[in-house]
Amino acid sequence: MNLDQRINAFAKLGDFLSQFTSENFQKKDNVEHNELFFEGFKHQIKLAQEHNGWFTKKNLVFTFNSWSNALTTKNLSTWLETYDFNKVNTQKVAIIMAGNIPLVGFHDFLSVLISGHEVLVKQSSNDKHLLPFIAKYLEHVEPAFKGKITLTDQKLENFDAVIATGSDNTARYFEYYFKNKPSIIRKNRNSVAILTGNETEEELMALSEDIFRYYGLGCRNVSKLFVPKDYDFQPFFKAMYPWNAIINESKYANNYDYNKAVYLMSEFDMLENGFLMIKEDTSFASPIATVFYEYYDSTEALKTYIDTNLNNIQCIVSNGFNENEIVFGKTQQPELSDYADGEDTIAFLLKI
Incomplete structure (x- = not known):
């Protein structure tokens, strides 16, 4: 199986997923193997929702x-055109996936298979219904994938390299346990937004997407704001308001009520609008329904601070702050070349 065949298979998967890109699923006549997979995937979606209340x-x-937008022949080819796949030494690569948001480990899964390797996946128990079905679909559109995809809930054995994602604590375990294997070990990271007070209403409304999408559970969600002294939070809260219905969702509301009670009992200063709290705090990771903020005195001082804390930061949302910034509203719409932690997964896979 050559690279073009692998690209073609994932492009067909993108076509399949395009049927599930609105809440009223639309079956398409031109999608391969729909008679086998369309209704089955609807059932897996239902199971995923029932199993994990965050997976609405x-x-x-x-x-x-x-993923449907990303998995096109053009996007896949553009992503991969700068790499040399001619000397790939096929290995079995283990992936330990997180389960904080749906299909959060799919980019690693895609990267391993598109590089020509075999994949051994240990899924999170929080996100176990979707990927096995997607794997079966890939095996049907490209039979050469059969035997190259293994999913397990047992101890990982007989693999050559590993990509593992977890907390800072589990990362230390991973680093010890996999010390003799080529590896990418990912730790906790959070995303920040740099505000100046000159943001447009549209930019702040786009920021609300970066904050609330997936309830803020992803490492690409903005959990921390850096704002200038005397920053006026009124425009910020106004821009957040379109998300007010999120408080009607029970798991989010329970977290909001709990964290608000903790702050009040601890007599912490915070501002809130009935569905979001903001609190001055130096931490990067904030609880659900909370965004931390920190004041800065000068842009140059803030740049120095950010540079010294890059290991804690996944995305920087801003307008004109630095060359690696992400525009407002786009943190949860990464390009295929936007690698987690800035570590080039394809480059790693091509050298193992």
Whole structure:
């Protein structure tokens, strides 16, 4: 199986997922193997929702839309055109996936297979319904994938390299356990937004997407704001308001009520609008329904601070702050070349 065949298979998967990009699923006549997979995937989506209350239909649809848009022949070819796949030494690569948002480990899964390797996946128990079905679909559109995809809930054995994602604590375990294997070990990271007070209403409304999508559970969600002294939060809260219905969703509301009670009992100063709290705090990771903020005195001082803390930061949302910034509203719509932690997964896979 050559690279073009692998690209073609994932492009067909993108076509399949395009049927699930709105809450009213639309079956298409030109999608391969729909008679086998369309109704089955609808059932897996239902199971995913029932199993994990954070995996709402709205968030699942957002995930499928993102991957459907990414998995086109043009996008895949553009992503991979700068790499040399002619000397790939096929290995079995283990992936330990997180389960905080739907299909959060799919980019690693895609990268391993598109590089010509075999994949051994240990899924999170929080996100175990979608990927096995997607793997079966890939095996049908490209039979050469059969035997190259293994999913397990047992101890990982007989693999040559590993990509593992977890907390800072589990990362230390991973680093010890996999010390003799080529590896990418990912730790906790969070995303930040740099505000100046000159943002447009449209930019702040776009920022609300970076904050609330997936309930803020992803490492690409903005959990921390850096704002100048005397920053006026009124425009910020106004821009957040279109998300007010999120408080009607029970898991989010329970977290909001709990964290608000903790802050009040601890007599912490915070501002809130009935569905979002903001609190001055130096930490990068904030609880659900909370965004931390920190004041800065000068842009140059802030740049120095950010540079010294890059290991804690996944995305920087801003307008004109630095060359690696992400525009407002786009943190959860990464390009295929936007690698987690800035570590080039394809380059790693091509040298193992």
